Amino acid sequence: MELFDALKIGEALRVLKENLVGIKPKGEEVMLRDAYGRVLSEDIYSPEDIPPFNRSTVDGYAVISRDTFGACESLPAMLKVVGEIKMGERPLFSLKAGEAARISTGGMMPENSDAVVMLEYTQPLEDGTLLVERPVAPGENVILKGEDVRKGGLVLKKGHTLRPQDLAALAGMGFQKVKVAVLPKVSVISTGDEIKPPGEEIKEGEIRDMNSFSIAGLVLKWGGIPEIFGVVRDDFNEIRRSVSEALKISDLVVISGGSSVGTRDLTVRVLDSLGSPGVLVHGIAVKPGKPTIIAVVDGKPVIGLPGHPVSAMVIFEQVVRPILSWFLGRPEDYGGLKVKAKIARNISSAAGREDFIRVKLEQRDGELWAVPVLGKSGLISTMVESHGLARIAPEKLGVKEGEYVDVELY
Amino acid sequence: MELFDALKIGEALRVLKENLVGIKPKGEEVMLRDAYGRVLSEDIYSPEDIPPFNRSTVDGYAVISRDTFGACESLPAMLKVVGEIKMGERPLFSLKAGEAARISTGGMMPENSDAVVMLEYTQPLEDGTLLVERPVAPGENVILKGEDVRKGGLVLKKGHTLRPQDLAALAGMGFQKVKVAVLPKVSVISTGDEIKPPGEEIKEGEIRDMNSFSIAGLVLKWGGIPEIFGVVRDDFNEIRRSVSEALKISDLVVISGGSSVGTRDLTVRVLDSLGSPGVLVHGIAVKPGKPTIIAVVDGKPVIGLPGHPVSAMVIFEQVVRPILSWFLGRPEDYGGLKVKAKIARNISSAAGREDFIRVKLEQRDGELWAVPVLGKSGLISTMVESHGLARIAPEKLGVKEGEYVDVELY
Structure with a gap:
């Protein structure tokens, strides 16, 4: 079996997809504090305006901006201080022409006010008069209601991977929980008579299992939960038992090893014996990584990676990562920069x-x-x-x- | 307190470092399967050669390369097949001039052999003769003992963040466990009378706590364990109680909020009241993020981030992330691409x-x-x-x- 149907990677993935019915993200609700790095499984529209009111961004005096036009140090505008706005409370007064109110960063603007003069450009006199030494433009030092996020607006899309700033936006909109894709479980199996797990003594002719660890690391990196099955001998029944077990507990099975023709064929026979359609692709047009196996058993993808450690990692990124993306509902080409x-x-x-x-x-x-x-x-x-x-x-x-x-x- | 000592970020971090004695990574041993993303707290030298023997990278015949020189399809070299090498076992024979042995990918090269002819360029005859239709160069299709990793060689340095391929290399060298830096615990406190946790009803003048979530996300992203304390009112005693509590259970405390002068001063007073040296830096020369507070209490860093969500994130990346790197022993400028x-x-x-x-x-x-x-x-x-x-x-x-x-x- 030296001649492979050498499909290109994209073609091989399409063949796989056609044979997988019902591979779609399952959603689960998680608390916002547990949502970092998870993939949204719903579009997020804002249920409210952020901020929900006009808000000062500095410490100073809320004013009606036109009252300050033309003000300068030598000829300050003179306003009357009519009150102080408490943090977290709605001001009980509205401003009239010529009036100002003390406000802190984050405070709610009183009605009719449209700008804030920073503290350093004002001089309060003892009689309640405020000297304003600089003009402010309408809207200056204010975040308007809904300026950050508009009520009803689409803020984050389904399939988006949540970053710290996204969590902040979700919190700001009042979400305590969010619906994200369930992390797919990925079983990782290494095969090879010459392969021993780290920690076991090796004798001449044997080497240690590296692929289980790089692959488990890649599963974590790209949003899955790895289950390391360890090393299985090149034996039809042993491989079959491991793969059957793995299929029971996981969404996706990744076998590595079997770079020799004999063991590759063994893996193919095992996968074909486990159910239809079995092996779909055997060999893809890529270097390194040609002896890749793509199969579907029990409706679940089973990927045979080459045994060489570099090939196994390259094929993981090119074949297994897109499959993880299908499970997570994120763009298929999601990957490194x-x-x-x-x-x-x-x-x-x-x-x-x-x-x-x-x-x-x-x-x-x-x-x-x-x-x-x-x-x-x-x-x-x-x-x-x-x-x-x-x-x-x-x-x-x-x-x-x-x-x-x-x-x-x- | 409108005038700040506007240190640059690097200067502020140096002041902090001078006031922190004994901030150095604590090491802990973790299983290799749990080591993805962790930071090494020891240099890794290989205790052995990888591979530990000369190994074939293809399926074919182990040969003495000079026996194949000049071979071509019309005039193949004729070798005598003297055996087959079993996977995972040391060949019990060595090759003599004119001899070949069947070998699979990953098999151990017999003594005296120095190259492998790929199966597709050979023709075995029934009498045990092998026709070789192409020459191989010395070392062709072989990974030499120690070619991947040399015994005693420095493979990974202290302070390195473990990637999937690093885990594979560690496994290959026989490590089951590895010593990594303990993840620093980071308490996250939000302050502000106008701030409410998501999930609580808000009334006019109030907004929801966003910073706790972006900051906790950033802590996770950069290798710490966040503990969200929630929102504390702008009250000396309440802030003091929260910070004291946080100092007990964490290595680093991050307070956000207090963008108004009054609340900034409140945070400064609390931190100064908790112990010496207290506040070291109040205000740095950066935009956004000027009203940043850097303090040391009980020998632990306490960072006051500005309340504006963007400023808080920017200062986290510029100030808190380097501190996390100190705890983890990775390069101070470790960060995004x-x-x-x-x-x-x-x-x-x-x-x-x-x-x-x-x-x-x-x-x-x-x-x-x-x-x-x-x-x-x-x-x-x-x-x-x-x-x-x-x-x-x-x-x-x-x-x-x-x-x-x-x-x-x-």
């Missing part, structure tokens, strides 16, 4: 294949360069040393030194 | 003051532009709509349209 940088050496690629090159970013004379970190895809150190992945599109035969590439940062 | 972009309009600034401008990023003709999102610092919507903060350095009087600025992304 993309920057443009000039590639620092020629890299060749095959037509029809998408290539991902590990790069370090360097500033040279104010320009951003992407310096390829060379090394085999079995070397995790190349991921540790690099800052992101540069992409060479399938239609390209490579990139020339100095050409711009898109780099997605870790 | 910084990009260079051209500012889309003239912005003026005062000399000696650092300005932070909310900006949206836009690609125009392949160039990155930072478009200022205008609006008062009381408007949380400006933070929701923007992508990051552009910085104008204290020595500048502003920036001109088209000038490059540094933008730190949220």
Whole structure:
């Protein structure tokens, strides 16, 4: 089985999507204080105006702005102080022409007032007269009712990942809870007779399981809950038992390992034996990561990642992360920040294949360069040393030194 | 108290640091599966070579490379297959000139072999002869012992924040646990007579507490554990009681609110009453965020953030985040990704003051532009709509349209 149906990543994901019915975000209500980083599963319209009243942004005197027009130090406007506004209370008076009221930052503007003169530009006299040494424009030092958020306005969209400022806006609108997508559970299985969990003694010929940990980390990073199953031997029944168990408790199963033809075929046989449709895609047109398996069992996606640690991470980002996004209802291309940088050496690629090159970013004379970190895809150190992945599109035969590439940062 | 000692942010942080003795990361051991996003509190040297033996990266035949030199389809090299290498086991034979052994991806290379010919370039005959149709170079398709990580080499440095690939490398080196910095506990207090928690009815003149939620979100984002204390009235005794309580259970206390002179002074009096040295800095040269308070009580930092939601977030990033970094032992300037972009309009600034401008990023003709999102610092919507903060350095009087600025992304 050396020839794969080499679908491009996007095509492979479409095939998967067509075979998944009913993969859609489940919503749950969480307290606002627990909502950081979660994905909204409803559009948020503001039930009220923020602020709910005209509000001073400084300490000073609420005035009718036209009373201050032309005021200067040598010829201050003279106003009459008629009261002081208490924080958190509605002023019981309204201003008339020639009047002013003491107000603090955040205080509610009295009726008819339309601006605040800052304290430092005023001089209160003992008889209750206020000298105003600068004019204020209408609206100056005031946040108008609804100026921050308008009642009924769409503030945050379904599928948006909540940042600290979004939580503040939600709190401001009076939300105590918010409806977010349930975090998908992802089972992580490693296979391979030569793979041992860290902590176990290894003998010659054996190496330690790395993929379980990078994959569990990626699941956390991109909004899922990982369940590490550990290492399973290259045995039909053992793999089958683990995958069946994993399917029971999770929304998505990720198996890594099986980079040799024999173990890849074993995984394919297991997945086909567990139910229809089974394996949909075996091999995609990407480097590194060609021996990727995409299957659906019991209506749930099962992804077989290549065993090489770099390939496993690249395919996670390109295949598993979009699936997590489906579960969470966020944009499919949600991911790390993309920057443009000039590639620092020629890299060749095959037509029809998408290539991902590990790069370090360097500033040279104010320009951003992407310096390829060379090394085999079995070397995790190349991921540790690099800052992101540069992409060479399938239609390209490579990139020339100095050409711009898109780099997605870790 | 209208005149502040307007220290620059860096100066204010230095004053704080001088008054904090013994603020250093506490370490704790965590399981590798719980270590994602944590900050290493020890340098990691590899206790062993990764891989611990020469390893094939493909399916094929282990050979002595010089036996294949000059081989081609029309004149293949003829080798003798002397065995098959089992996964996870040490081969019990070594290769002699003219010999080959079947090997799978990840298999241990037999002694004397130095390259692997891929399966697709070989033809095994029934009599045990192998035709090799392409030459391999020494080391081809092999990861050498220690090629990924060299025994004794420094792989990860103290202060590094663990990414998925770092977890994989740690697992590969045999670490089951790793020593990371204890997450600092941060108490979050909001003050203001006009502030009500979300969920409570508000009457005219009152608004809802937003800062508790943005600040708790920022604490989570930057590696702390937030404890939301809620809203405290502008009352000396009530604030004092809350701050005392908070100091007992946390490493760092963040109070927001009190943008009016009266409440700022109240916070200062409370902090000075709680112990020496009390308030160290009152007012910094930054916009927005001037009315910032920096204090040390009981050997712990207490930061008073301005009440305006934007100012509170800006000062958190500039002042509180570096303090969290001290606790975590990571670089003080650890933060969001910084990009260079051209500012889309003239912005003026005062000399000696650092300005932070909310900006949206836009690609125009392949160039990155930072478009200022205008609006008062009381408007949380400006933070929701923007992508990051552009910085104008204290020595500048502003920036001109088209000038490059540094933008730190949220």
